[in-house]
Amino acid sequence: MLGALAVAALAVTAAPTAAGAAADPAGVLHLTVTGTDGSPAGGNVAVTAADSSYDKDLLPLDESGQLSVEVPAGDYKIAITPVYSDGQDDEVLRQWVPGRTSWAQAGTVRVSAGDTTEVSERLVTPSGSTLRARDAVTGAAVDGVCVFLDPRRNPCGDTRVTVPPLIPGPQEVWVYTRDDTHLPRYATVNVLADGSGTAVVVLTPAANVVSRVVDAVTGAPVAGACVTPAPAGTGELPANPGRYCSDASGNVRVGLVAAGSWNLFARPAGGSAYGAQWVGATGGTGDVKQARMVTLRAGQTVTVPPIRLDRAGVVTGTVTSAATGKPATSGTVTLAPETGDFPDWGVELDAQGRYRIDWLGPYGWPLLFTTADNAPQWSGGFALRGKAVPVTVRAGATTVYDLAARRGVLVTGRLVDPEGRPVVAELTVRNARTREVIGRTADRDGEYALRVLGPQPVTVAWLWTPPFVSYAGWYDGAARPADATEVTLPGTGTLRLDVAVDRYPAG
Template sequence: MSFVRRSLATFTAAVLAAALPAAASAQEQDVGLLRLTVTQPDGTAARGVVDLAATDDSYSGYLQLDESGQLSVEVPAADYKVRITPAYYDPDLPDDGLRQWVPGKTRYADAEAFRVAAGGTTDVAERLVTPSPITVRARDAITGAPLTRVCAYAVDRGGNCDEAELTIPRLVPGPQTIRVYTEDGNYLATDAEVTVVEGDSGPAVVDLTPAAHVETTVVDAATGAPVGGACATVAPSGTGELPAVGPLACSDESGHLRLDGVEAGSWKLFVRPTGGSLYGAQWVGATGGTGDPAKARTLTVAAGGTVIAPPVRLDRAGTITGTVTSAATGTPVTSGTVSLAHSSGLSYLHWDADLNAQGTYRIDWLGPYRWPLLFSTSHHALQWSGGVAIRSQAKPVTVRAAQSTTYSPALKRGTLVTGRLTNPAGRPVSAVLTFHNAATGEVVGSTWDNDGRYETRVLGRQTVTVGWQWGGFADYAGWYDGVADVAAAKRVTVPSSGTLTVDIGLRPFPAV
């Protein structure tokens, strides 16, 4: 999975967690009674909490089992799936790592749906499955050789490292996703699909792909002296899109820098000195720094290989400051960011700056080159310096060493894009939308809603595709209009001004 997709995936997960459909009022609809009885593996009454999810997303409820392991609740007539989070030791502390869907399943897709009819009663009984361990081993995906110092963890179960194998305790039997990697960083971490067998600790053997490495030396461009504390990451060649998740390393006092955990492929190297350094950030070019990722040197690495890159020659930093205003009103834009990319940063390495209450910003860590800047605000279209939608058309801002450059753009409002979001049953749903330039694939707008209707602003005139991610207990993704793949996505032309209405019907395509 690329860094850009992981970045979006990270953003989407946070939004969707906050955007579950609100529980509809049972009194406003035809209702039925759902009675649930839950027992522990030994047959005694279970404690914990219960999620009720209507399969058409019309209702969700969060309830607690009583001392007898039961609950009764009136709910709107619909088909329901039931998830139980047991509390084995303290009724007020459910164990999220042992959630199970009825009957004894680990995933929403495998759970049984229970029909609650208007005026009727539906009884559901569930015995919790016995928590079981799994033993994990890893091997080289290319050679098949066993690996040592293997590390693994499951969601809400933490993790550890051990020699040839390790055991993760107390998991729900059935399909599970675990994160597996090696302590030395010589293999790419992977999310492995394994099966936990009740009462059987495994083992599960997971293939790990050897990681690539990039080594270089960071020096002063004028003197050749080594520079420590300069941090580097990589961006996929051809995108210029800095990651939100990915490899990161910093140079030591001798200027040596080794970047581990790189996927095989073609990359551009981005370096930013930290800690109040006098040096400026750069895309690493063929002979020196640049602010344009298209002009950066391409590094091609193979799985398990190490590329020795030429020295990174750092120049002294300059500053960009300015006041951002609205072209429509002339007033300052008082919230948002100015960035080099769509993501805000990677761990402790950042490439954006916030607008303050007066609409001003300051970036004082850029090298003396020409930099395209991305402006992201609440009430204006996403746009690059020069008021354009895509990076290649941006008007770069020139930075000079030890000097300050003023750039104060008047942002375009853009075209208002709005519409309804519905599931296959025609009910309103919440989703994250991303608008992509149809020619380049770049993100040119994004939004999310919580009531089945969205609004955002996109620069026109341009042709876009619209991607969506939707879910809660299960995550789905697709493209307008009703397809799972971007290659089949329907293209939409955003006019230069006015309002564009695009109603989107979401389909249950599993999110990748």
């Protein structure tokens, strides 16, 4: 099971310190909450240690708006979340004691051992505000601006939008445009109690790529083929591959692209006779190094030549462990590293270690094999994409490619907070030269284990997400990637690497 964690989607678990913390000297926190009119309030309460070492949430207020809870002695932050009429938490109107809008703004309440700490809080009346947006390039007002708070509160306006009522104070909202003319972003709105709060948000014009998807032989239009931009030269593919797809005439417009250099990946609809491709200069390719580079400026629309789709082939095979000869019983075969529960860019292995991908174009494809109890590795058994042995797919035919996966180096260690307590955190291991991801894992109890291929120099990034706040950094004690300590993985054996996280705000 521990090996599976090293290669599976990152786990989400409760804070490991919460279970045992009640054995520490404790006190009682007694909270009384009234509504905006002074009557007893309803809702759920979260009580979280200021150092993130302990938390309890979903604590309901009783009919008198009160709550008593025993917690270890220490300093705490308290959040009160009203509920909708259907009983669901209304997180948009979450209030932090005393009357604040966020974890960062919240005060602290000290609970002493053997004592009862009384806290009274009155819910603040929510207030509206106004938001406008201006173009980062021209300075002109942006039309069709929208604000997303949650699916129930998602208003749009013309050159200004009225933000639904929020607790007064600084509030972070998601701002986008109705017609996707500008790149969306988070922005802070200073909500005032009298409703006069305003904000002007600078939005960067989105770039667009326009093309036409056609049959490579006949030139006939192909509908339903989705085109995804990827950072040039990286081979990294995002989630949600089906956002921008060709219409019945083969026309496709890829929007909401940031300025920069991009490659395009085209993937036909499920069940299509056509195969996916990296869009090359004159045709498709399976090698991102041969893909066409499209360079965009903010707000620019670039037309690229027609995307010419070839017929698909099939690649199939069985993945076994080189150490045991037994089939890999879980894992994926993909075109790029993925973090979700299900692969967007590949397939899962079955219980016999078999896989089948039937939607690739007839080119040479580097394939990434991520399995339990073995290191992630590219076809040929290599750690890096650039060294992979491409698997040749032939149109209308089946290619068999089996892999005996190498176990790699077992890296283990503790994950602790600045006070030395175990934490739940996620680790991402990258090659120090190419920045490629070569391994990911999440721990459950302050101990982690993952397998990666060596020898190679790596950096280790961590993400620590206790309730209501996120921290990120790099081994060893670095807040920036440029300051990360390089670690040299051996070619075989094991490596012990204890990682101490810190309270560096996640970017």
